[in-house]
Amino acid sequence: MDLAVKSELVEQVRTFTEWVGAGRKLTQTGRITLADAKALVPMLKTGDVLEQTIGSHVYRTRSSERLLNLMLVVECAKAAGLVRKTGHRLVPVKKNQALLDDPQKLWFALFTRFDKLGEAFLHSGFGESLLRPEFHDGSRAALALLYNTDGAVDIASLCATVWDVVSAPYVLEDLTELQLETLRITTDRDTERALDALQRLGAVTLGDKSAELTELGRSGMRRILGEPEAGDPIYQAKITLLEIEGLPVWRRVVVPAAIPLDRLHIVIQAAMGWENYHLHYFLDGNTYYGEAEPELQYRDERKVRLDDLVKPGGRLLYNYDFGDNWDHEILIEEATAATSDGRYPRCVAGQAACPPEDVGGTGGYARLIQILGDPGHPEHRDVVDWLGLDDPDQFDPARFNLDEANQRLTLGDLYRPNA
Template sequence: MAELVEQVRAFTEWVGAGRKLTQTGRLTLADAKALVPLLGTSDVLEQTIGDHVYRTRSSERLLDLMLVVECAKVAGLVRKTGQRLVQVKKNQALLDDPQKLWLALFTRFDQVGEVFLRPGFGESLLRPEFADGSRAALTSLYNAEGAVDIARLCTTVWNVVSAPYVLDDLTELQLETLRITTDRDTKQVLEALRRLGAVTLRDESAELTDLGRAGMRRLLGMPEAGDPIYQVKITLLEIEGLPVWRRVLVPADIRLDRLHVVIQAAMGWENYHLHYFLDGETHYGEAEPELQYRDERKVRLKDLVKPGGRLEYNYDFGDSWDHEILVEEAKVATADGRYPRCVAGQAACPPEDVGGTGGYARLIQILGEPGHEEHQDIVGWLGLDDPSRFDAARFSLDEANQRLAVQR
């Protein structure tokens, strides 16, 4: 059994009937000190530097232990209720099924968050962007045929986690420090995945284990033969002229955050903007407190929609592109099938930031009128040498599936 899985099991059993928490909802320092040797974490309770002894004064500073605690939480084995930490009885069967427990921990690893990465002074960009950064590392490992240089993984993660920030005003030293701390935390993530049994680390490279590769297939929504899949039709609403739609085969239990990626790739969007799903009553989206959406990572398509049912998807709150997701029928995956897979479609995806359905209609109108005063401006905005190169009716099934393959 993987080291981290065993530690999570032992911690859950230690919680037993419940343990008292501090007023801030943390483990008491006394309990934390007892857990470090019990679980065999690598945390240092006190450190001597010169003549001074530095002692840990808060459990949240024991980052290795915090990883174990958070893993138990995201797996649904324990939860905080009031000022106590208690077991979740309905999920205790996971403790007797190491395979299911491992899968629960692996597929929810991106929900662990920043608890086991260094906070405060010297904090990295990976810490607040943990979900995207950890997923980028795993996807890069999955797409590789063999081992990947850790330096290359660090670059991949840096490119992803730094993208949301404007760093132009930083000094060279500040930028270098951010990069160093982010690389440090990327290696911490790889070490955590090694302890989970998902990654093998050797020399300066990392590689997914067979277990990790199987877990990635589940994480990316790639079903096994015989598993249920949905045939869904994604239609862009309120488009004048030729309707824009895609027909896609997806696993029935695909998470909504993965379905978002599928829609982006199949339609041809570039994932620049925010989005949400709506089932008629509840909004689902990224776990941002300001948005107050239900976390899309914790909801699966089959739990919201059955064959014949519909779901709304909105992309870009400015242009407000509304899509209808119609579950046309339920099927089963075949042994040689690739999922998600686009099987049909019609018309081109509108350009990003064109101004919504009204702006898109106006763009098409101006492109069709070479004498229009804004014609050349629109051609230049699209980055075209020849306006005929933009064909609103064009759809390529091969290109749609190439985009889907890259997004995995």
């Protein structure tokens, strides 16, 4: 689908690449020289401040590295493969210069690599936020929330989502209230700065307190997620966790028929509610498919599509966690065609909660449910603590939330390896 590209950042990247010409000298540290930066800031209209007067003092920028808007343009040109650094020179990549004549292809090249640009335009050193080192996950979490929402999203909600994601890898309990508040403020600041960059790219429109993906932004998200075009074949599959006592655990998902098995693995993890801690394999009755590890001797799941193995009515086995040994049956219920307004992969129905990780397989899960339901059991308190619950009723084996499953689907697919 052809979409009009209205992007300040695309035009800046094009102008910058043309300025590079046959090549430009860089500093010993591989940066744009300050003399060139002084010419580029007004040329590209980046809005960077080269010198600032405070009282009687004039503060001058001593390195182009501090001109963050300019650095974003430079790193975008590198990310799109238009220029590259060789020695102490910045030179054009001739094979990719055709992108300059195709704004839409250039836009998609920039959007799909946006998650790699955080270090280019976010503050480093004193006042650095948690978003800068965790920009891949933080930016994609924000995009996932925008993509999963019809209409605008409060910037406060986006900031909260980003904070939850980027702070997760760190132990922050030992920080003082002031230190924690400072980290939160700088992370919110950089989240808003990232949203501003996405607006300059034309992927987002910003209101006073909200953000919304543009049509171009939604198209870019579909590209990142590998969603099918309208009319492409899609499969409806029922994924059932086998040998579960009591209420069956299952999910019904709609996926591209041509989905590679490595992406189907991520879909199953997210739809079911697993946390992708352990190894897995697919089995079509004869051949094992999994990660390309020589010791496992599986066929590379990245090179096999779902419709290569099964048609409607066919079944596939998926095993997760070789210790707990969770077997899932994948039944292809029907094949239909993707629609222009559909989202794929998508969970459309389900039942019951996913068992906790490392619970001990089907037998361990049955025992956990029994103990949770018996406050007088000698191990009751230990099981509640192991689950990290304040109250045993917080874990409901019958609970399934469709919206949460679809949120995990989008986030899980965005975080898949090599995304």
